[in-house]
Amino acid sequence: MRKIIAITHVTVDGVMQAPGGPDEDRSNGFTHGGWSMPFADEASGKAIGRIMAGRFDLLLGRRTYDIFAGYWPHQPAGNPIAKAFNKATKYVVTHRPGQLSWEHSQGISGEVIEEIRRLKSGDGPELHTWGSSVLLQALTAAELVDEYRLWVYPVVLGEGKRLFENGVPAKGLSLVETASTPKGVIFNTYRPAGEVKIAGR
Numbered sequence: 001m002r003k004i005i006a007i008t009h010v011t012v013d014g015v016m017q018a019p020g021g022p023d024e025d026r027s028n029g030f031t032h033g034g035w036s037m038p039f040a041d042e043a044s045g046k047a048i049g050r051i052m053a054g055r056f057d058l059l060l061g062r063r064t065y066d067i068f069a070g071y072w073p074h075q076p077a078g079n080p081i082a083k084a085f086n087k088a089t090k091y092v093v094t095h096r097p098g099q100l101s102w103e104h105s106q107g108i109s110g111e112v113i114e115e116i117r118r119l120k121s122g123d124g125p126e127l128h129t130w131g132s133s134v135l136l137q138a139l140t141a142a143e144l145v146d147e148y149r150l151w152v153y154p155v156v157l158g159e160g161k162r163l164f165e166n167g168v169p170a171k172g173l174s175l176v177e178t179a180s181t182p183k184g185v186i187f188n189t190y191r192p193a194g195e196v197k198i199a200g201r
Contacts, residue, residue, distance in 0.1 A: 002120050003146040004127045009036045010163050017160035032157050043181035052084040055125040061132035062094040069102040093135050113142050133161045140168045147191050154184040170196045
């Protein structure tokens with residue numbers, strides 16, 4: 001059984017849209033792209049380095065895949081993120097599986113959730129999902145995410161795609177690890193913890 005790990009940059013008000021750059025995702029008129037970049041420092045670099053040092057494959061939505069495929073294969077060979085991402089098998093939810101040019105890419109289409117269940121039930125390394133907001137809503141609704149690694153930034157945007165949109169199932173989470181950077185980014189790791197506990201019930 002493989003674990004699905006959601007690794008997400010998120011604001012205090014839950015927005016995960018376009019953390020990396022102005023043109024990453026302008027859908028719905030979003031103008032705050034790149035909000036995470038001013039917080040990059042040595043501590044966050046080390047945290048990414050620890051993730052990249054492990055063995056994993058990628059499970060991505062098509063938009064995130066296209067952004068990654070347009071960037072990481074063209075970085076210097078010594079870049080640890082590029083090395084890890086280029087090596088990993090990329091499983092991509094897409095209507096165009098024949099148009100995946102990045103090495104080690106495989107398309108997932110049709111009954112997507114059932115295909116992902118089959119993928120998850122097999123042997124192999126962890127499946128890391130970065131970004132991929134639409135896919136992540138479906139994975140959360142189907143209770144397929146084993147762990148959320150949330151990088152929470154001291155920013156409030158008031159608009160944009162959110163990590164947990166309206167309609168996802170109500171579930172409890174257990175905090176299993178936390179750390180912070182000098183610039184105020186908090187790394188929280190959560191795992192599903194059953195039903196939400198309600199006072200008086």
